[in-house]
Structure formats: structure tokens, C-alpha cells
Amino acid sequence: MATATASMNNNKSVLWDWLTTVDHKKLAVLYLIAGTLFFVKAGVMALFMRIQLMSAENDFLTGQTFNEFITMHGTIMLFLAATPLIFAFMNFVIPLQIGARDVAFPFVNALGFWIFFFGGLLVSVSWFFGGAPDAGWTAYVPLSSGEYADLGLDFYVLGLQISGIGTLVSAINFIVTIINMRAPGMTMMRMPLFCWTGLVTSILIVFAFTPLAAGLALLMLDRIFGGQFFVPDSGGNAVLWQHIFWIFGHPEVYILVLPAFGIISEVIPAFSKKRLFGYTAMVFATLIIAFLSFMVWVHHMFTVGIGPITNSVFAIATMAIGIPTGIKIFNWLFTMWGGKLTFNTAMLCASSFVPTFVLGGVTGVMLAMVPIDYLYHDTYFVVAHFHYIVVGGIVLGLLAGTYYWYPKMFGHKLNEKLGILMFWLFYIGFHLTFFIQHILGLIGMPRRVFTYLDGQGMETMNLVSTIGAFLMGAGVVVLVINIVYSAFTSERVAVRDPWDARTLEWSTTTPVPEYNFAQTPQVRSLDPWFYEKIHGDGLMKSAEPMDEIHMPNGSILPFMIGLGLFIWGFGMIMLNMENPIMPPAIVIGVGFVVTFGSMLVRSIKEDHGYHIPLDKVKKIEKEVS
Amino acid sequence: MSDSVDVSKGLPSNPEKATLEGKNKFLGFWVFLGGETIMFATFFGTFLGLKEGTAAGPTADELFSLPLVFIMTMLLLTSSLTSVLAMFSMKKNNFKNMMILTAITVVLGLGFLGFEIYEFYEYLHHGLGYTTSAFASSFYTLVGLHGAHVVFGLSWFITLMIRYSRTGGITLTNAPKFYLASLYWHFIDVVWVFIFTVVYLMSIGGA
Numbered sequence: 001m002a003t004a005t006a007s008m009n010n011n012k013s014v015l016w017d018w019l020t021t022v023d024h025k026k027l028a029v030l031y032l033i034a035g036t037l038f039f040v041k042a043g044v045m046a047l048f049m050r051i052q053l054m055s056a057e058n059d060f061l062t063g064q065t066f067n068e069f070i071t072m073h074g075t076i077m078l079f080l081a082a083t084p085l086i087f088a089f090m091n092f093v094i095p096l097q098i099g100a101r102d103v104a105f106p107f108v109n110a111l112g113f114w115i116f117f118f119g120g121l122l123v124s125v126s127w128f129f130g131g132a133p134d135a136g137w138t139a140y141v142p143l144s145s146g147e148y149a150d151l152g153l154d155f156y157v158l159g160l161q162i163s164g165i166g167t168l169v170s171a172i173n174f175i176v177t178i179i180n181m182r183a184p185g186m187t188m189m190r191m192p193l194f195c196w197t198g199l200v201t202s203i204l205i206v207f208a209f210t211p212l213a214a215g216l217a218l219l220m221l222d223r224i225f226g227g228q229f230f231v232p233d234s235g236g237n238a239v240l241w242q243h244i245f246w247i248f249g250h251p252e253v254y255i256l257v258l259p260a261f262g263i264i265s266e267v268i269p270a271f272s273k274k275r276l277f278g279y280t281a282m283v284f285a286t287l288i289i290a291f292l293s294f295m296v297w298v299h300h301m302f303t304v305g306i307g308p309i310t311n312s313v314f315a316i317a318t319m320a321i322g323i324p325t326g327i328k329i330f331n332w333l334f335t336m337w338g339g340k341l342t343f344n345t346a347m348l349c350a351s352s353f354v355p356t357f358v359l360g361g362v363t364g365v366m367l368a369m370v371p372i373d374y375l376y377h378d379t380y381f382v383v384a385h386f387h388y389i390v391v392g393g394i395v396l397g398l399l400a401g402t403y404y405w406y407p408k409m410f411g412h413k414l415n416e417k418l419g420i421l422m423f424w425l426f427y428i429g430f431h432l433t434f435f436i437q438h439i440l441g442l443i444g445m446p447r448r449v450f451t452y453l454d455g456q457g458m459e460t461m462n463l464v465s466t467i468g469a470f471l472m473g474a475g476v477v478v479l480v481i482n483i484v485y486s487a488f489t490s491e492r493v494a495v496r497d498p499w500d501a502r503t504l505e506w507s508t509t510t511p512v513p514e515y516n517f518a519q520t521p522q523v524r525s526l527d528p529w530f531y532e533k534i535h536g537d538g539l540m541k542s543a544e545p546m547d548e549i550h551m552p553n554g555s556i557l558p559f560m561i562g563l564g565l566f567i568w569g570f571g572m573i574m575l576n577m578e579n580p581i582m583p584p585a586i587v588i589g590v591g592f593v594v595t596f597g598s599m600l601v602r603s604i605k606e607d608h609g610y611h612i613p614l615d616k617v618k619k620i621e622k623e624v625s
Numbered sequence: 626m627s628d629s630v631d632v633s634k635g636l637p638s639n640p641e642k643a644t645l646e647g648k649n650k651f652l653g654f655w656v657f658l659g660g661e662t663i664m665f666a667t668f669f670g671t672f673l674g675l676k677e678g679t680a681a682g683p684t685a686d687e688l689f690s691l692p693l694v695f696i697m698t699m700l701l702l703t704s705s706l707t708s709v710l711a712m713f714s715m716k717k718n719n720f721k722n723m724m725i726l727t728a729i730t731v732v733l734g735l736g737f738l739g740f741e742i743y744e745f746y747e748y749l750h751h752g753l754g755y756t757t758s759a760f761a762s763s764f765y766t767l768v769g770l771h772g773a774h775v776v777f778g779l780s781w782f783i784t785l786m787i788r789y790s791r792t793g794g795i796t797l798t799n800a801p802k803f804y805l806a807s808l809y810w811h812f813i814d815v816v817w818v819f820i821f822t823v824v825y826l827m828s829i830g831g832a
Contacts, residue, residue, distance in 0.1 A: 104649040168660060176653040180645070206660040214667035221766060226756035228680070229671065235678015235759035244667060603781075604788050606798055 074137030099183025112170030119163025197262030260397025272339030345419030360388030381441025429471025564594030
């Protein structure tokens with residue numbers, strides 16, 4: 001895939017360059033590709049499940065395969081598709097939006113990607129070793145214990161453990177980048193909302209992925225080393241897993257949806273030709289949502305029997321999240337109100353996000369009412385609810401972001417006609433698939449069950465849902481066609497700012513040079529680029545004289561650390577295999593040595609990076625402008 | 626470039642935070658420790674939830690002996706003190722003192738580790754295997770994870786000491802490295818204070 005970044009190192013082969021890159025723009029492309037592949041994979045699983053549910057007592061899939069598909073669909077979509085796609089945009093956009101040359105730790109950025117990638121690979125190879133995990137993406141014990149679940153669950157536990165480390169180090173990197181690397185004048189309250197939501201999401205990751213890491217470690221110890229954490233006969237407690245999982249699991253929803261909020265908050269002002277309405281309120285609403293997201297995990301466990309007092313407290317906390325979310329909804333509406341609206345694909349996705357998300361929010365408040373939750377629990381009503389949040393919220397946000405930032409990332413726009421076709425196929429398909437599932441849930445169709453009986457009034461609605469799923473699939477196919485078609489036919493974008501937008505990333509030249517900004521910009525206002533277009537001479541003021549630019553060196557070590565963790569994780573799984581082809585201890589040892597050896601090399605070797613000399617910077621600047 | 630610092634007149638007073646890279650590492654490491662805190666909190670919660678689940682195996686007050694844990698606590702607290710003193714030496718640009726104090730820290734840490742291995746060995750002989758009960762699993766996991774952190778911290782110190790023993794000076798590149806290792810060591814120490822209280826004192830005191 002063509003990239004817009006000007007490469008400095010022409011003597012390296014293309015493959016080596018991408019394996020060793022620490023450039024945030026190239027890592028964004030890597031995240032985008034990896035996330036898209038996982039997204040397509042999990043999407044195809046969803047289509048298979050919809051085919052199975054198309055008619056009553058269908059035998060397209062066996063119950064076991066269906067269980068593996070629901071588990072992998074959920075796990076991949078949340079951990080390995082949505083997370084990297086969001087990281088792709090955060091990686092590309094945040095340093096540009098705050099006027100930085102790169103993230104705070106370029107090496108750690110690459111490390112995060114490769115660890116995530118190898119973790120995802122480890123989950124994915126489970127198909128070749130006796131079947132995928134089959135206990136649902138929540139992996140409740142005892143269903144996920146050694147007694148009831150096969151090797152697939154070991155891949156789940158170790159793969160997610162490893163990919164979680166990658167996500168965690170990336171999040172730390174983003175926090176430090178946003179706090180320490182802002183250009184002069186870019187105060188916290190002048191940051192674009194995407195940076196704010198990126199910051200808050202990263203903080204949530206630091207505090208939510210660590211309990212997950214602990215929980216997965218407990219499950220791993222139970223499964224592989226005979227721990228007794230979740231075994232009631234030995235004094236263990238099965239509900240403990242549910243608590244730990246949802247202490248992670250609920251913030252996870254906000255980890256994914258807040259950056260989508262951020263994208264929407266960038267796209268809507270850009271195509272309404274107005275500044276974001278209620279910027280300060282938006283920032284504080286984001287912070288409040290983040291805070292409350294840790295206070296509501298028990299609403300996933302209302303039917304466990306924790307007691308009416310606890311349930312009530314968590315129900316009220318859950319409903320309270322509706323308030324800051326409502327603030328956001330109204331601010332987006334008021335941003336559009338009276339604006340000069342342009343309805344291209346990005347804006348269509350962004351604006352249709354608003355009513356779709358409201359529907360998901362309303363069912364969320366319905367589910368928060370404890371007595372009624374007993375009726376909805378584990379039915380398709382819940383499935384419909386969270387797909388309205390996840391697809392209607394996160395995926396529409398990601399699509400908006402794709403169409404919006406594509407020209408900056410790849411140097412050409414995506415075709416608008418195909419884009420609008422994609423939007424309508426996807427949007428109609430989405431509502432067709434999931435709206436009707438509310439009703440299916442209300443008449444009692446349980447989730448996670450691979451078939452249903454004839455004559456219960458569920459056939460027609462399931463067929464409609466399946467048709468909708470295929471429309472969504474067609475939408476994604478059109479998107480893929482669009483990417484290929486546009487790569488060949490679209491005009492190169494030669495201007496800095498094809499959308500006449502507002503934030504700092506549009507002040508860079510297209511393609512963005514390796515060092516982003518030849519001179520660090522001086523920020524004078526919120527929406528700094530728009531401010532200079534109106535009040536200045538249409539170019540950013542510089543905060544420093546043109547000088548040589550310090551750049552970090554590429555390194556293969558992040559790849560090696562990820563590979564080592566993959567080998568280590570595979571060795572751990574081999575401990576549970578009946579006839580491993582070689583002693584697991586050797587594999588574990590090799591992985592251990594590769595990982596820690598690479599870390600040792602990194603620690604011992606002082607790497608000061610290199611400088612791009614001044615005349616070369618001037619030459620590049622002349623070429624791109 | 627703004628991140629180059631003039632060292633011709635000697636090191637600045639905070640060499641670990643003088644460069645942008647040092648500042649970034651400083652902040653990033655604090656955030657990392659925040660995450661570690663939450664991870665340990667989860668294991669503490671697990672221990673508190675499962676410590677009554679002894680399933681006919683040995684119980685906490687049958688096993689734990691305060692004198693042993695007291696010695697371990699003293700060793701680790703003292704090592705934290707020497708680590709702080711090492712950082713004071715670093716800020717005064719006294720490389721030799723810093724190396725000596727770091728070496729003392731390592732020796733004290735190794736002493737702690739030895740006692741911990743002895744402790745686990747003893748409990749094993751009293752019939753508390755890893756798989757005996759939920760209490761056993763959660764105890765060994767929490768305290769063992771802390772022990773693993775001690776091992777990592779010691780390896781870190783030793784690596785740095787070997788790497789920089791011949792260079793003979795504090796630079797703006799190695800100061801953040803020593804500082805972060807020291808920060809990590811203090812974190813390990815703080816976690817131990819909580820383990821001492823929550824695991825040992827509360828189990829014996831009957832709270």
C-alpha cells in the first residue's frame with residue numbers, strides 16, 4: 001500500500017523498513033492494516049452465524065463451531081479490530097494535532113504494535129490446534145475452566161495477555177505524548193477533542209487493562225498450573241472472575257467509544273464550518289464518563305444475586321452516565337445547527353452516528369433498571385443494545401475517521417460516489433440487522449444459542465436480520481473496492497488542507513514529511529489552523545528557527561520482543577497439550593531469552609538517534625510545498 | 626534543538642529530568658507504576674476474597690511467623706533507603722558513591738529474596754502446595770509476583786551497574802536509567818509494606 005510519508009532511508013529494503021520503523025505515521029498504517037484484517041475475519045464469522053440463524057433448526061454450523069465463532073467474533077472485534085483501528089488514528093493524528101514531531105517514545109510505539117500483533121496472532125492460530133476458544137468473549141468460569149474448555153481457552157488467555165501488554169505500553173506512550181510533547185501555546189484546553197478523548201482513553205487503558213492482565217493470569221494459573229482461584233471445592237470463588245472481568249470489561253466499552261466520540265467531534269465541526277459547540281462541556285463530559293465507567297461494572301452481573309442494595313447503587317450509577325453522554329449528543333446537534341453543512345461520506349457517517357448512538361443509549365438505560373434487566377438478561381435485546389453502541393457508535397466513528405483523514409494518510413481522497421453507496425448499504429443493513437433483534441429479545445430469543453425451534457414466531461425476524469447482515473457485508477466490500485479503486489484513479493492531493501478544516505494536522509504538507517513539522521508551530525487559539533486562516537496569513541507561525549532535526553533510529557528489537565512473547569506464550573500453551581512435538585520448557589526458554597535478551601540489548605546500547613541536516617530539511621520542504 | 630542541554634559547566638541539579646527524553650521517561654514510568662498499582666490491587670483483592678478458603682489445608686495463622694517477615698521487611702526498607710541515598714549521590718554528581726549505594730541495595734535485595742525462597746520452602750514442607758487451596762494459590766501468586774518484581778529490579782540494577790561501571794560518570798543518558806530503576810525499587814518496597822500489613826498482620830491478628 002502506498003504511503004504518503006517521505007522516506008529518508010532509500011538504502012533499506014521496503015520490508016526491513018516497515019519491520020523496523022518507529023515513525024508514528026507508518027505504525028498507524030500498520031495498525032490500520034492489521035485491524036482491518038482482523039475486522040474482516042471477525043465480520044465473516046458474524047455472517048456465518050447469521051446464515052446459521054437464518055432459519056429454524058438450521059444445521060449449517062454445529063453448536064461447537066457456533067460457540068467458537070461467537071467467542072472469536074467478540075474477542076477479535078473488541079481486542080484485535082476496534083482497538084488497533086482506534087490506535088491507528090490516534091497514532092497518526094495525535095502527534096500532528098498537538099504539533100509534535102513524533103510520539104514521546106517512538107520505540108515503545110513500535111513495541112506496542114508488534115506485541116499487540118503477535119498476541120492477536122497467538123489467539124488466531126488456535127484454529128489449527130484443536131479449535132478456537134468457545135466460552136464466549138467473557139470466558140466465565142467454570143465454562144472456561146480446565147474441566148469444561150479445551151486448549152482454545154489457553155490461546156485466549158495467553159494471546160490476550162500478550163496483546164494486552166502491547167495495548168498498555170501504547171497507552172502509556174500516548175499519555176506522555178499528550179502531556180509532554182504539545183507545541184508552544186497548545187494548552188490543554190486548546191487541544192482538539194480527539195486528543196482529549198485519546199488521553200482519557202489511554203488513562204482508562206492503564207487502569208482497566210491491568211485488572212484484565214491480573215484476571216487472565218489467575219485463569220492461566222488455574223488452567224495450566226493447577227491454581228484453585230475459581231474452584232469452589234478448594235475455597236475458590238467463581239464470581240470473582242466476573243468481578244475482575246467486568247472491572248475491565250465495562251471501561252473497555254468507553255476505551256473504544258471515547259475516541260469515536262473524538263472523531264465525531266472533529267468531523268462534525270469541519271463539515272459544519274463552525275467551531276465545536278460547548279468545547280469545555282465536551283471535555284468535562286468525557287472526564288465524567290471516564291470516571292463513572294469504573295463505577296458500573298456490576299450492571300453486567302445483576303442476575304448473579306449480589307443483592308438489591310448493591311444492584312440499586314450500580315443501577316443509579318449506570319443511569320448517571322446518560323447525563324454526560326446527553327451533553328455530548330446535544331453539543332453535536334448544536335454544532336450542526338445553523339452551520340454550512342456538507343454531506344460527504346465522512347459527514348454522513350458522523351451525523352448518522354448521533355441518532356444511532358442515542359438508540360443504543362436508550363436501551364442501555366432500560367437495561368440499567370434492575371427488575372426489568374431480569375427479563376432482558378441474556379436475550380437478543382442485549383445483543384441489539386451493545387451492537388448499537390459498538391457498530392452504530394464505534395464503527396461509524398471509525399468510518400467517518402477513515403474518509404476524513406484518508407487524504408492526509410495516503411495522499412488521495414476516497415471516491416465519494418462509492419463512499420455514499422457504502423454508507424447507505426452499511427447504514428440500512430445495520431438497522432435491519434440489529435433493530436429487529438430488540439424485538440427478538442423481547443419475545444424471548446436467548447443469545448449465544450446456535451439454533452431455535454420452528455413455530456415460535458422467530459423465523460421471519462431472523463431472516464430479516466440475516467439479510468441486513470449481508471447488506472452490511474456488501475457495504476464493507478464496497479469500502480474495500482473503493483480503497484483499491486481510489487488508489488489507482490483518485491487525484492493526488494497537492495494541498496495541505498483538502499477539507500478546509502480547523503485543526504493542526506491540516507497545516508502539514510501532503511504528504512507529511514518524516515519529521516511532520518520543519519519548525520514547531522506556535523499555537524494561538526483553539527482550532528489553531530482555522531484561526532491562522534482567518535486572523536493570520538493562512539500559515540502557522542513558527543515557534544523556532546529552521547534547524548537540523550533530531551530523529552529516532554529504527555529498530556528490529558520491538559519485532560523481536562513481540563516474537564519472543566509469541567514463542568513464550570505458545571510454549572506455555574504446550575504445557576497443556578497432550579503430545580507436544582518438543583518439550584514445552586525449551587520453547588518457553590527460547591521465548592524468554594528472545595524477549596529479555598532484546599530488552600537487555602535495548603538497555604545496554606545507547607541509541608541517540610540521528611539528525612537530518614538543515615540543507616536536507618530545506619530541500620524536502622521545497623519539494624513538498 | 627531544544628532538547629540539547631549544555632553540560633560544559635557540569636550536570637544540572639536534576640540530571641534525570643534535564644532532557645526531554647528524561648522528562649518523558651519520568652512521567653511515563655509514573656504512569657506505568659499507576660497501572661502496576663491497579664494490577665497488584667487486583668491480586669490483593671483476590672487474596673482478601675479467598676484467604677478463608679483453606680479447604681482443609683494449612684491456614685494462615687498456623688504458618689506465618691512474624692520474626693521472619695520482620696527481618697524481610699527491615700531488609701527491604703533499608704534497601705529502599707540506600708536506593709534513595711544513591712539518588713542523592715547522583716544529583717550531587719558523585720558517581721562512585723552512587724555505585725556503592727546501589728551495590729548495597731542489591732545485596733540487601735538479594736538477602737530479602739533468599740529469605741523469601743526459604744519462607745516458601747518452609748510452607749511447602751508444612752503442606753501448603755500451590756494447588757492445596759484457594760488461599761494457597763492466592764498467597765503464592767501475590768507474594769510470588771512481588772518476588773518476581775524483586776528479581777526484575779535486581780537484574781535491572783545489576784545490568785546498569787555492569788553497563789556503566791567502566792564509563793565512570795553520570796551522564797544525561799544514564800541518569801534517567803538509574804533514577805527509574807530506583808523508582809521501581811521504591812514501588813516494590815511500598816507493595817511489600819502492603820503485603821506485610823494485609824497478608825501477614827491481618828491474617829495473624831485475626832482481622
